[in-house]
Amino acid sequence: MSIWEYANPKRFMDTSTRVLPVLVLATFACLLVGVIWGFFFTPDDYRQGATVRIIYLHVPAAMMAINAWVMMLVTSLIWLVRRHHVSALAAKAAAPVGLTFTLVALVTGALWGQPMWGTWWAWDPRLTSFLILFLFYLGYIALWAAIEDRDAAADLTSVLCLVGSVFAVLSRYAVNFWNQGLHQGASLSLDAEENVSDVFWQPLVMCIAGFVLLFITLVLLRTRTEIRARRLAALLMRERMA
Amino acid sequence: MTVTLGKYALPVLGSYAATIVLLGVLVAVTLWRGAQVRRALAAVEARAGDE
Numbered sequence: 001m002s003i004w005e006y007a008n009p010k011r012f013m014d015t016s017t018r019v020l021p022v023l024v025l026a027t028f029a030c031l032l033v034g035v036i037w038g039f040f041f042t043p044d045d046y047r048q049g050a051t052v053r054i055i056y057l058h059v060p061a062a063m064m065a066i067n068a069w070v071m072m073l074v075t076s077l078i079w080l081v082r083r084h085h086v087s088a089l090a091a092k093a094a095a096p097v098g099l100t101f102t103l104v105a106l107v108t109g110a111l112w113g114q115p116m117w118g119t120w121w122a123w124d125p126r127l128t129s130f131l132i133l134f135l136f137y138l139g140y141i142a143l144w145a146a147i148e149d150r151d152a153a154a155d156l157t158s159v160l161c162l163v164g165s166v167f168a169v170l171s172r173y174a175v176n177f178w179n180q181g182l183h184q185g186a187s188l189s190l191d192a193e194e195n196v197s198d199v200f201w202q203p204l205v206m207c208i209a210g211f212v213l214l215f216i217t218l219v220l221l222r223t224r225t226e227i228r229a230r231r232l233a234a235l236l237m238r239e240r241m242a
Numbered sequence: 243m244t245v246t247l248g249k250y251a252l253p254v255l256g257s258y259a260a261t262i263v264l265l266g267v268l269v270a271v272t273l274w275r276g277a278q279v280r281r282a283l284a285a286v287e288a289r290a291g292d293e
Contacts, residue, residue: 050250054257100268108257115253218272225276232283
């Protein structure tokens with residue numbers, strides 16, 4: 001079986017119908033366990049105090065804000081190269097989800113920054129690149145809404161997605177590029193020296209899994225809606241022509 | 243299971259509240275629009291089937 005079979009809308013709808021109930025259950029389970037574990041059953045950090053509990057929301061949201069754009073990049077490239085409509089619709093469906101995750105990362109980061117850094121906001125490389133990523137999400141959604149011809153909209157938004165990918169990458173690696181600014185390095189690392197302590201790491205991984213599953217679930221639901229909306233528009237057009 | 247947030251109660255609880263609200267709105271809008279489009283499509287398909 002080839003992955004390209006899912007470019008067929010009917011095949012995509014059939015498969016997603018079977019997968020969604022499992023995904024919804026797994027999302028709830030991971031989020032509930034991760035958040036309750038992290039909030040109630042982990043100690044305060046010796047430097048951050050109780051604010052360390054914000055990482056269970058901030059880190060997964062920030063990771064998914066970037067990864068959502070990467071997913072949009074991949075599906076946009078598939079659209080540009082192979083012209084599969086489902087991939088363009090999946091990119092369109094993912095944008096509001098990525099936008100919301102970016103907003104969650106910015107808001108929780110500001111709430112954490114005030115007591116830790118003494119400021120809600122600083123023009124730090126990572127914070128600034130995240131703000132630009134947020135603006136790219138807004139621009140991407142606005143561009144889809146502004147163009148009536150659907151294929152032209154998919155083409156132009158795909159190009160915008162390619163350009164915005166620079167900022168998605170920058171958001172991830174800004175801390176490594178510039179050794180300045182307030183934002184600390186990655187909370188999760190393969191290097192045990194840099195990684196957060198196990199007591200925080202385990203519930204954090206559970207929360208990340210929950211956010212990944214939430215993203216997949218929402219993108220599947222929204223892509224299904226986009227496919228239906230396109231069929232609806234085609235049927236209404238046929239009615240008008242008859 | 244008691245958690246003492248002390249002077250950080252506002253930022254911690256604020257973060258959880260903001261996240262729940264933002265994700266809650268996203269999920270609600272996703273489900274609402276999905277139901278709306280599904281209903282509209284069913285109505286048009288029924289009309290098309292009648293003809």
